[in-house]
Amino acid sequence: MIRVLDKFLLFLYSLAIGAVAVIAFSAGMYWFPEEWLSNLVHNLYSGDYDWLQATVLVVSAIVFLISLRFFYVSLKRSNASTPSIDQRTEFGDIRISLETVENLALKAASRQRGVKELKARIRISEAGIEVSLRAIADGESSIPVLTEEIQRAVKSHVEEITGIPVAGVSVFVANIIQTANFKSRVE
Structure with missing residues (x-):
């Protein structure tokens, strides 16, 4: 059961990291208009869009917790790798x-x-x-x-x-x- 959960978490983690990589690459290639990015940052910090702040906080917390889980698993299972x-x-x-x-x-x-x-x-x-x-x-x-x-x-x-x-x-x-x-x- 735990292996299935770890595989699912790895899938979610890969999707999140992949999405961040695509967004960062697109921003680095200037594919997003500068006004759109500045509006996004302004809306995030202004407090006018509470749902945007909540979404960013929840997603970043989940990705951080999944990272901690994988860090723990990588250290724990290193001793008994072969049955x-x-x-x-x-x-x-x-x-x-x-x-x-x-x-x-x-x-x-x-x-x-x-x-x-x-x-x-x-x-x-x-x-x-x-x-x-x-x-x-x-x-x-x-x-x-x-x-x-x-x-x-x-x-x-x-x-x-x-x-x-x-x-x-x-x-x-x-x-x-x-x-x-x-x-x-x-x-």
């Missing part, structure tokens, strides 16, 4: 990135005969790591046997290397590769 699995041992803390676990799962799955293309996604659950694999098979091997071998290999490899329990390995066989074994016929 990771944290463990505490008697010697200290260990952080293993999810990308590392993903690469370990891909390495173990790619060793299985009959697998052609792989993609992996890692999620952390209460029971441990959940690995989801999307595979393309060669069409020569039994899919139930192939997927069971992939599951077993990935689970044991990831647990052995990381020391983190694997709650489950799901394999989705998206397609098989069509091998072109056509005999050419010459007449």
Whole structure:
């Protein structure tokens, strides 16, 4: 929810800064008549147009608050930029990135005969790591046997290397590769 709010604030901030940049550029290129600009400034300071003063104050306050929010976010999130699995041992803390676990799962799955293309996604659950694999098979091997071998290999490899329990390995066989074994016929 907070990320969605930050994206929305970034969108509003970009619009506001973009509008200010266009107005400043236009004024610098003398595209606004001088009388119009002096009337705008005069109306802003004269107090005859309270709505103009209120609008300028509200917009500038909102842009300033959004700037403070982005400044805070940029300082706060610099420590934990990559998602990771944290463990505490008697010697200290260990952080293993999810990308590392993903690469370990891909390495173990790619060793299985009959697998052609792989993609992996890692999620952390209460029971441990959940690995989801999307595979393309060669069409020569039994899919139930192939997927069971992939599951077993990935689970044991990831647990052995990381020391983190694997709650489950799901394999989705998206397609098989069509091998072109056509005999050419010459007449």
